[in-house]
Amino acid sequence: MAEPKQNTLFVSTLAKGLQILRAFDETHTELSLTELAKITALEKSAVQRLANTLHLEGMLDKDPTTRRYRPSHAWLELAYSYYWSNPLVAHAMPKLIDLSQRIGETVNLAELSGSRVIYSARLPCTRTIFAASIPGRTVPALNTSSGQAILATLPRHEREAAIRDWPLHEYTSRTTLDRAEIADQIEQVIQTGYAITQNQMILGEIAVACAIRGPSSIGVAAVQCSISTHHWDEARIKSEILPWLLDAANAISPTLRP
Template sequence: MTFHPTTARRGKTADTLFVGSVEKAFAVLRAFRAGQRDLGLRDLSLSQISQLSGLDKSASQRFTNTLVELGYLEKDPQTRRYRPAIGLTEFYYTYIVSNRLAEIAMPRLIEASKAFGTTVNLCEPSGTEIVYTIRVPHEKAFFRATVPGRRMPAYCTASGIVMLAHRPEAEMEAILKASQYRPITRWTVTDPAEARERIEAARRDGYAVCAQQAIIHEISTAAPVLNSEGRAFAAVQVPVYMPEWDEDSVREKIVPLVIETARAISGSYFVEH
């Protein structure tokens, strides 16, 4: 559970055990994430899969057909477009039930959600991004904010900032260097220097509060889950929304409970692990 300098494969020519065809199959699957994120599409044509995966059309067709046969993609017989199939959910289930952190965190996240009256999330690092691995949703949350597995940039999200703040300096710098500074909202930080300032503040304060960085009207608070050496390997994150909340009320009422929840998970993980 560590940040890597990039989500791309490292040592591409040196690793003789690496199977390129497996990489291509996953490139096809990842094309659907890119289609949803960048194009707003729930399904893709073969040409779109080829474009988004970087594979030629012949290879895309072979890998796509294989994934349909295995139950990981499905094809609409009328439109001839492809979409993710229910078989993909087995990977998330396998990850979560094998993850001791998830087992320890879940009851504490549920308890925190009841106390906050809002959604509470557990985030983990992945490359230059953070992943929402557990989400305890609240009735006010919109759909995509309730779905586990969503990825967001680390450099501009509260969870990413607190995890970067509690990593070695060289590792943090590698992540920032590899990040793509693109605006998600009109308020998203896109200046690496400002991102570093926010990380330094989180290192000093032990938490981060971000307003409208990833979602309009959302104020996100996060605190790190730390190992015995003080390195972050996860974060507890709580989103609330304007105008019901402002940054001052978040710091007064939400921040202490987020820190308390993250510390409880940290303590229990290393006692029980």
């Protein structure tokens, strides 16, 4: 109806149901019917039926007094199924644990997802902001050391297109928004084999990343360390963390070839 294009192989009712699920995010943690209707731009009645269905199916919890809906535990169970379907995490996990124990700092596994990077495993070792301690977060690839590490492994024209077209987001006052500068950084990564960025996501953070390579040595993911500038400087990171990081990434890579 409002959808521009729908053939007989597209079930628009299901798509609307997914819209309801996706209405929940960092800022919308619980939603009433009318709020859902506003966000999704669906009819009030439609939202009522869809939300009710999701509730009966166990996908939404409903506060009995406020009548507001919240994501249910089922959302975590879906993540659990995802983990089983993606061999990368299973292969990487033991090595990530070893790495985090060895260096005593936060270790992340980041996968490329379109033009963004998604953190699929996180092993926090120090207190940090909430968003950095839970899996599932996505950020623009160009903004992160992980994204740069992966981009550096792509064929030249793909890489250049990405640097030109992929979105950026200004997370801090010092986030790099200059694409030429990012191109330079990635050129560096190609030479050195690792990416290092500062103050991109939060101030006072250094992130080092190294690509995990799949078949034909294209990067499919990255191992990343997030370190506070208060206790570490770049030189010490390069001497004490980087070797282990490269080691871990290289150890994970071969297990991915079929």
